Amino acid sequence: MYDDLLFYHAYEDFYRMAATSPAFAAYCRDAFGEDFSQDGFSDLAQIQQVLPHIPQGKPAHILDIGCGNGKMLGYLQKQTGAFIHGFDYSRQAIQTAKHLFPEHSDFQVGLIGEMDYPAASFDVVTSMDILYFAPDMTGLVAQIKRWLKPDGVFFAGYQEGDVIPKTNSWEESQLAKALQANAMVAEYTDITYQTWQLLRKKRQAAETHRELFLAEKQEEWYQLLMTQTECAASDYEFFSKKYSRYLVVTRKNP
Numbered sequence: 001m002y003d004d005l006l007f008y009h010a011y012e013d014f015y016r017m018a019a020t021s022p023a024f025a026a027y028c029r030d031a032f033g034e035d036f037s038q039d040g041f042s043d044l045a046q047i048q049q050v051l052p053h054i055p056q057g058k059p060a061h062i063l064d065i066g067c068g069n070g071k072m073l074g075y076l077q078k079q080t081g082a083f084i085h086g087f088d089y090s091r092q093a094i095q096t097a098k099h100l101f102p103e104h105s106d107f108q109v110g111l112i113g114e115m116d117y118p119a120a121s122f123d124v125v126t127s128m129d130i131l132y133f134a135p136d137m138t139g140l141v142a143q144i145k146r147w148l149k150p151d152g153v154f155f156a157g158y159q160e161g162d163v164i165p166k167t168n169s170w171e172e173s174q175l176a177k178a179l180q181a182n183a184m185v186a187e188y189t190d191i192t193y194q195t196w197q198l199l200r201k202k203r204q205a206a207e208t209h210r211e212l213f214l215a216e217k218q219e220e221w222y223q224l225l226m227t228q229t230e231c232a233a234s235d236y237e238f239f240s241k242k243y244s245r246y247l248v249v250t251r252k253n254p
């Protein structure tokens with residue numbers, strides 16, 4: 001059904017590998033500080049910044065858009081006891097998420113632009129390296145605003161230079177414009193330098209676990225990790241001309 005969508009089969013293969021590969025789990029722990037089966041750039045320090053936005057003392061509800069196999073949500077649930085919701089177009093990923101986190105959770109196979117939830121459902125909505133897959137980013141931000149409770153928070157990791165081109169500043173980014181069009185005021189942190197450092201760490205971690213990848217006959221994934229991190233083999237000045245990364249916190253009602 002999703003066969004023609006960007007990267008669909010690549011993500012099915014990726015989450016199939018992630019479900020069974022100790023080499024990839026070890027790589028994630030080294031590169032990111034925790035194994036969330038990351039395909040993106042979210043390390044533990046970034047995800048810990050979500051925690052203060054999750055209300056304590058009442059049942060909180062968190063939605064992760066493009067949740068993959070749910071491990072990031074599982075971590076947030078373990079820290080806060082929150083009810084976790086996630087959707088992703090990868091059937092393989094959602095199957096793993098349902099298996100790993102069966103309690104106080106709702107994981108669904110679904111497409112950005114098609115999935116919907118009742119208004120005022122969530123205390124926090126997260127989207128880590130996913131907004132670029134929206135056919136209409138402004139429309140997705142409008143949905144997120146509607147899904148949030150009145151005091152809810154939208155937390156996003158947003159990268160330029162991979163799926164969408166780099167702009168000259170946050171103000172010029174597609175996300176800043178989508179938020180503005182929805183009358184949402186963002187606090188953003190430019191973490192491009194930290195991302196360059198993280199990519200170098202990813203490269204080092206892939207190298208460290210090369211033998212394990214080869215022993216598992218997962219050489220193609222080792223090679224892919226090396227190719228994906230080639231951009232960080234250059235110096236930061238060169239890197240920052242091609243890439244930007246922002247962490248963005250937006251309150252529904254500022």
Ligand SMILES: C[S@@+](CC[C@H](N)C(=O)[O-])C[C@H]1O[C@@H](n2cnc3c(N)ncnc32)[C@H](O)[C@@H]1O
Pocket residue numbers: 005011036037038039040041042065066067068087088089090093110111112127128129130133134
């Ligand atoms: C770059 S990965 C990020 C995954 C995870 N959030 C992370 O930080 O590692 C993009 C995720 O979005 C999912 N995805 C891509 N396009 C999608 C779409 N149109 N609808 C729903 N999910 C999609 C992929 O399966 C994948 O899990």
